Amino acid sequence: MTETVTNARTTRLVVSRRKEGDDPGALRYDTFDVAVGPSTTILDALVAIRRELDPTLTFRHSCFHASCGTCGMRVDGREGLACVTPVPTRDEVTVEPLGNLPVVSDLVVDMNVFYDEFDEAGRPLVRADDLIPECAPAEGIDQVERYEDCIECGICLSACPVAGSDPRYVGPAALAAAWRLIDEPRGRDPGPVLSLMDDEQGAWRCHLAWECSEACPSGVDPAAAIMRLRGAAAAARVRRLFSFGGNR
Amino acid sequence: MASPTVEPRRPTTGPAHRRGLVGWFDPRGRRLGGLAFILNRLTGLGLVLYLYLHLMILSMLIQGPNAWDDFVDIALSPPFLALDVVLLTGMLFHGLNGIRVGLVGLGVVPNRQKALLVAALVIAALVAFVGALRIFAGEQGG
Amino acid sequence: MTVEKQPADRPDAGPRNAPVFVLQVISGAALLVLLGLHMVAQHFVVPTGLRYYEDVIAWLGNPVVIAVEVAFLVFVTYHALVGVRAILFDFGFSDRAERRITLLLWIVGIATIGYGVALFAAILNAA
Numbered sequence: 001m002t003e004t005v006t007n008a009r010t011t012r013l014v015v016s017r018r019k020e021g022d023d024p025g026a027l028r029y030d031t032f033d034v035a036v037g038p039s040t041t042i043l044d045a046l047v048a049i050r051r052e053l054d055p056t057l058t059f060r061h062s063c064f065h066a067s068c069g070t071c072g073m074r075v076d077g078r079e080g081l082a083c084v085t086p087v088p089t090r091d092e093v094t095v096e097p098l099g100n101l102p103v104v105s106d107l108v109v110d111m112n113v114f115y116d117e118f119d120e121a122g123r124p125l126v127r128a129d130d131l132i133p134e135c136a137p138a139e140g141i142d143q144v145e146r147y148e149d150c151i152e153c154g155i156c157l158s159a160c161p162v163a164g165s166d167p168r169y170v171g172p173a174a175l176a177a178a179w180r181l182i183d184e185p186r187g188r189d190p191g192p193v194l195s196l197m198d199d200e201q202g203a204w205r206c207h208l209a210w211e212c213s214e215a216c217p218s219g220v221d222p223a224a225a226i227m228r229l230r231g232a233a234a235a236a237r238v239r240r241l242f243s244f245g246g247n248r
Numbered sequence: 249m250a251s252p253t254v255e256p257r258r259p260t261t262g263p264a265h266r267r268g269l270v271g272w273f274d275p276r277g278r279r280l281g282g283l284a285f286i287l288n289r290l291t292g293l294g295l296v297l298y299l300y301l302h303l304m305i306l307s308m309l310i311q312g313p314n315a316w317d318d319f320v321d322i323a324l325s326p327p328f329l330a331l332d333v334v335l336l337t338g339m340l341f342h343g344l345n346g347i348r349v350g351l352v353g354l355g356v357v358p359n360r361q362k363a364l365l366v367a368a369l370v371i372a373a374l375v376a377f378v379g380a381l382r383i384f385a386g387e388q389g390g
Numbered sequence: 391m392t393v394e395k396q397p398a399d400r401p402d403a404g405p406r407n408a409p410v411f412v413l414q415v416i417s418g419a420a421l422l423v424l425l426g427l428h429m430v431a432q433h434f435v436v437p438t439g440l441r442y443y444e445d446v447i448a449w450l451g452n453p454v455v456i457a458v459e460v461a462f463l464v465f466v467t468y469h470a471l472v473g474v475r476a477i478l479f480d481f482g483f484s485d486r487a488e489r490r491i492t493l494l495l496w497i498v499g500i501a502t503i504g505y506g507v508a509l510f511a512a513i514l515n516a517a
């Protein structure tokens with residue numbers, strides 16, 4: 001049975017390009033006219049470009065359903081996961097890599113720097129404190145372990161205006177991870193992490209633009225986590241000042 | 249004790265879509281919080297400039313009533329009154345957003361940042377509007 | 391399999407001047423009061439506002455007014471220059487550059503307050 005895409009239209013994608021040897025100071029964009037349907041995503045369009053128009057276009061993707069965080073990029077200046085971002089109905093759409101991270105090739109950025117920042121916070125992965133009440137463990141299952149919402153996509157770091165100008169700022173993702181560890185230590189001492197992030201290039205560099213939380217595709221709300229981290233840090237300082245003791 | 253050193257975490261050279269200073273003012277993809285970030289910086293810098301202008305102007309008082317009163321007559325002209333309205337608006341936004349920054353920034357009400365921001369914008373706009381009417385109407389008494 | 395990691399060992403890390411934000415909030419709160427008093431004084435104490443020379447000099451002749459205005463100057467200068475410092479530090483300068491910026495702003499701040507106090511004295515002497 002042959003099926004065709006109904007309501008197909010042509011959209012021009014203006015895609016940022018960079019290859020080894022390009023002038024570091026120059027930005028280059030290539031345009032591609034792509035046939036899209038009502039549910040075509042940016043990732044679908046990029047795959048079509050690579051398959052039919054330009055096999056040298058490089059970009060990352062994996063799960064196609066917003067759970068791996070691999071396909072983060074900017075569409076018309078706004079961060080998002082390409083696999084779940086529909087192609088806008090405008091005639092022309094600009095696609096660029098995430099900001100504030102070194103570009104390796106086209107839409108691929110070097111995520112090692114981003115991942116390394118998580119080591120500062122101990123990289124908490126498991127969260128057991130906010131299970132949805134309706135989702136009780138099935139019979140025969142004693143315990144459910146819930147993974148963190150953060151999918152380490154780097155979108156928050158791209159959206160942060162301070163990370164854009166300050167390469168020493170630890171960034172919203174690592175700070176949010178630090179707060180999760182402090183909020184739920186799971187047997188670890190949160191004191192060193194709190195002390196680490198209670199720093200001018202840590203929690204106190206945030207200026208409440210809240211762009212990280214707005215852009216986060218996974219409900220992490222890093223900005224609120226940073227503010228809670230600051231509250232905990234300030235409280236710890238007050239306690240030390242009055243010799244109440246403890247780091248939390 | 250020597251201050252601990254924080255080295256750059258992300259490379260400062262090489263290709264990157266790093267926004268930098270230009271990125272602070274890039275409206276693409278920005279939401280309300282990003283607008284507040286930019287406005288707080290602009291109003292803050294404007295108020296710093298006004299602080300030093302104000303101190304310089306006050307020095308005219310040393311020159312006696314003629315010099316000062318002549319300046320005041322100029323300051324009551326419509327262009328200067330318009331600048332007064334701009335100053336008032338900037339002060340209102342910076343102060344009200346500052347309340348948001350203080351409360352949210354110390355972890356007191358981290359979940360209320362948008363409501364506080366909207367309230368700051370609305371109150372600043374209303375008071376600035378009323379203030380503008382009074383400034384141009386020349387009403388001074390309370 | 392992904393595993394949780396222990397926090398990285400950074401013996402040189404720790405709190406660095408973080409209370410600056412807290413003091414900025416405190417000075418901002420003080421300014422809400424002091425600026426409010428300043429604006430009320432400027433616009434509502436005298437029917438035409440504190441515009442003309444005679445009204446301003448009469449107002450500044452009150453030592454309580456001088457004390458409040460000096461307090462206002464101290465807090466506003468601190469808040470303003472810490473704000474400038476925060477904006478400059480958003481560019482991720484080196485620690486050495488940041489120390490120099492901080493020192494420079496302290497000098498500017500003390501000079502500003504000194505200028506303001508000298509200005510009050512000069513105005514009252516000239517009256």
